[in-house]
Amino acid sequence: MSGDHALEWLRREGRIVIVGASLAGLRAAETLRKEGFAGSLTLIGDEPHEPYDRPPLSKQVLLGHASADHTELPRRRGLDAQWRLGVAATGLDMAARRVRLADGDEVEYDRLLITTGVRARPWPHPAEAELDGVFVLRTRDDAARLHRRLAASPRRVLVIGAGFTGSEIASACRERGLPVTVAERGAAPLVGALGGVIGQVAAELQRAHGVDLRCGIMVTGLEGDSAGRLRRAHLSDGTTLDTDVAVVSLGATRNTEWLAGSGVGAGPRGIACDAGCRAFDIRGIVTDDIFVAGDVARSPHAIFGYQFLSLEHWGNAVAQAETAAHNMISSSSERRPHLWVPAFWSSQFGVNIKSVGVPSLGEEVIVAQGSLADHRFTGVYGYQGRVIAAVSFDQTKWLEFYQRQIETAAPFPPEYSSVDRRPEGLRPVPADFPDPSLPTHGPSVTVSGYSPTDQRITFTPARA
Amino acid sequence: MRLVVDLNRCQGYAQCAFLAPDVFAMHGEESLLYNPHADEAQREQVRRAATACPVQAILVEYPQEAPAAVEEGLSGVR
Numbered sequence: 417m418s419g420d421h422a423l424e425w426l427r428r429e430g431r432i433v434i435v436g437a438s439l440a441g442l443r444a445a446e447t448l449r450k451e452g453f454a455g456s457l458t459l460i461g462d463e464p465h466e467p468y469d470r471p472p473l474s475k476q477v478l479l480g481h482a483s484a485d486h487t488e489l490p491r492r493r494g495l496d497a498q499w500r501l502g503v504a505a506t507g508l509d510m511a512a513r514r515v516r517l518a519d520g521d522e523v524e525y526d527r528l529l530i531t532t533g534v535r536a537r538p539w540p541h542p543a544e545a546e547l548d549g550v551f552v553l554r555t556r557d558d559a560a561r562l563h564r565r566l567a568a569s570p571r572r573v574l575v576i577g578a579g580f581t582g583s584e585i586a587s588a589c590r591e592r593g594l595p596v597t598v599a600e601r602g603a604a605p606l607v608g609a610l611g612g613v614i615g616q617v618a619a620e621l622q623r624a625h626g627v628d629l630r631c632g633i634m635v636t637g638l639e640g641d642s643a644g645r646l647r648r649a650h651l652s653d654g655t656t657l658d659t660d661v662a663v664v665s666l667g668a669t670r671n672t673e674w675l676a677g678s679g680v681g682a683g684p685r686g687i688a689c690d691a692g693c694r695a696f697d698i699r700g701i702v703t704d705d706i707f708v709a710g711d712v713a714r715s716p717h718a719i720f721g722y723q724f725l726s727l728e729h730w731g732n733a734v735a736q737a738e739t740a741a742h743n744m745i746s747s748s749s750e751r752r753p754h755l756w757v758p759a760f761w762s763s764q765f766g767v768n769i770k771s772v773g774v775p776s777l778g779e780e781v782i783v784a785q786g787s788l789a790d791h792r793f794t795g796v797y798g799y800q801g802r803v804i805a806a807v808s809f810d811q812t813k814w815l816e817f818y819q820r821q822i823e824t825a826a827p828f829p830p831e832y833s834s835v836d837r838r839p840e841g842l843r844p845v846p847a848d849f850p851d852p853s854l855p856t857h858g859p860s861v862t863v864s865g866y867s868p869t870d871q872r873i874t875f876t877p878a879r880a
Numbered sequence: 881m882r883l884v885v886d887l888n889r890c891q892g893y894a895q896c897a898f899l900a901p902d903v904f905a906m907h908g909e910e911s912l913l914y915n916p917h918a919d920e921a922q923r924e925q926v927r928r929a930a931t932a933c934p935v936q937a938i939l940v941e942y943p944q945e946a947p948a949a950v951e952e953g954l955s956g957v958r
């Protein structure tokens with residue numbers, strides 16, 4: 417069979433299996449059908465629910481504006497798919513092209529897409545994690561449980577870890593009038609994602625809204641009463657805190673264990689794939705029948721020196737799923753790279769936080785519009801003399817502009833006259849990331865053309 | 881009916897909150913909060929909001945509408 421015929425056959429009557437039935441899995445399935453895939457389509461998901469949206473879980477749902485049981489994602493089209501929900505994939509046989517399921521079944525594929533995402537990192541002490549009152553927030557069941565507990569007016573809520581999810585939970589609790597303590601190991605909330613300069617603004621916001629924010633502090637233990645209910649937390653400064661709810665928000669772990677021993681290049685940092693979403697095997701050779709998308713993927717990005725990025729971003733899951741699906745049923749000359757510029761939003765303490773690019777690569781940050789003191793500003797991050805990211809607090813309108821700056825590797829600090837120079841914005845200052853993972857020096861790359869079918873890569877020589 | 885807003889794309893213009901205030905609401909200056917499971921009674925308001933959004937950030941699945949009846953093939957068919 418020639419390549420063309422094989423592809424034609426695949427599109428007409430091949431078997432595509434998607435493991436992980438959430439945002440990325442659903443959007444990929446829709447794209448496959450939209451692009452004319454007429455073969456059999458199977459979605460396997462370990463959660464018993466059809467695909468639902470997670471961002472509302474830490475916002476609308478905790479505030480009581482929406483029900484945790486009703487955030488199912490709208491569909492763009494009929495899928496004519498077999499759904500295997502409530503059953504996990506437990507193994508993969510690459511040679512036989514078979515996925516093993518927890519119920520003993522096996523499903524064969526011609527093309528496989530892996531979208532198994534991440535799960536909440538649990539509290540490290542299992543016995544303490546079991547205490548009644550200790551929560552994580554990743555799934556709709558987690559959200560339903562936590563919402564129920566918040567509605568019962570606990571005396572105090574302890575949020576462990578002030579990343580985006582932890583900060584949003586603290587915000588929702590304050591809005592519900594609940595006393596909240598936030599314990600963060602770093603110097604400020606959001607410091608890992610946005611750096612210390614912007615983190616200070618996040619800290620001010622929390623305190624202004626009545627959060628008892630404790631930075632540079634670790635929770636060392638959770639203590640229960642005789643009935644197994646949480647009643648106290650022990651902190652690294654030797655103090656204790658009486659609390660009946662603790663929400664563990666210590667980030668996420670990639671769901672790759674089921675691939676152990678399969679030969680796919682999967683590990684705790686995710687599944688490495690090429691820019692076309694094809695998974696690498698453990699030898700570093702790219703596969704041609706296994707694709708990856710969403711939170712579980714780790715893929716090289718041209719704008720960021722071809723470093724592998726793993727992004728736990730809603731928009732990345734959608735864009736990467738669409739690209740993976742397209743590539744799964746296209747010939748190599750028609751494939752597209754996943755060149756999506758990272759972007760996310762968060763809503764907390766009444767402020768809309770948005771970002772484009774990769775702030776954590778930034779060495780320096782400059783307040784280009786607005787002012788930190790007003791909690792309304794746009795911060796622009798620079799890396800090796802180019803704009804690498806921007807973050808806005810209630811200044812969405814600027815981000816599109818900076819997205820273009822990132823895509824074209826515009827010089828940093830920005831020099832254009834539109835920069836609204838308030839006193840504090842005069843000079844770039846160190847972005848102050850706790851643990852900068854500096855990218856290697858290399859050629860810088862710019863991207864042009866904004867239609868997904870029309871993205872070209874142009875090399876520009878490395879700056880000396 | 882089910883809906884989702886692409887909040888990366890949303891510019892906080894608030895047209896949706898004006899046209900379907902029971903489903904979309906601004907929270908602070910620029911944050912949009914919405915009910916992802918809007919009541920059937922809101923169908924027309926939601927449709928107007930989705931149409932009016934200047935950046936087309938609102939995706940709605942209207943139950944019991946054939947794909948052909950809706951642009952871009954939004955449908956309740958599984």
Ligand SMILES: Cc1cc2nc3c(=O)[nH]c(=O)nc-3n(C[C@H](O)[C@H](O)[C@H](O)COP(=O)(O)OP(=O)(O)OC[C@H]3O[C@@H](n4cnc5c(N)ncnc54)[C@H](O)[C@@H]3O)c2cc1C
Nearest residue numbers: 436438439440462470471504505532533534710711729730
């Ligand atoms: C509370 C919360 C708030 C968020 N807020 C924002 C936000 O404001 N902005 C933003 O940009 N992003 C936000 N996100 C992140 C966003 O939701 C994720 O990026 C997105 O869900 C990723 O989609 P995904 O399909 O790749 O992975 P997931 O949504 O993690 O889905 C993976 C699915 O695969 C399943 N699975 C795992 N292993 C197996 C297996 N072996 N077999 C079968 N199924 C399996 C999982 O159970 C899950 O259902 C938030 C996330 C959470 C949890």
Ligand code: SF4
Nearest residue numbers: 890891893894896933
């Ligand atoms: S109309 Fe569109 S851009 Fe405006 S707030 Fe609503 S979703 Fe956002």
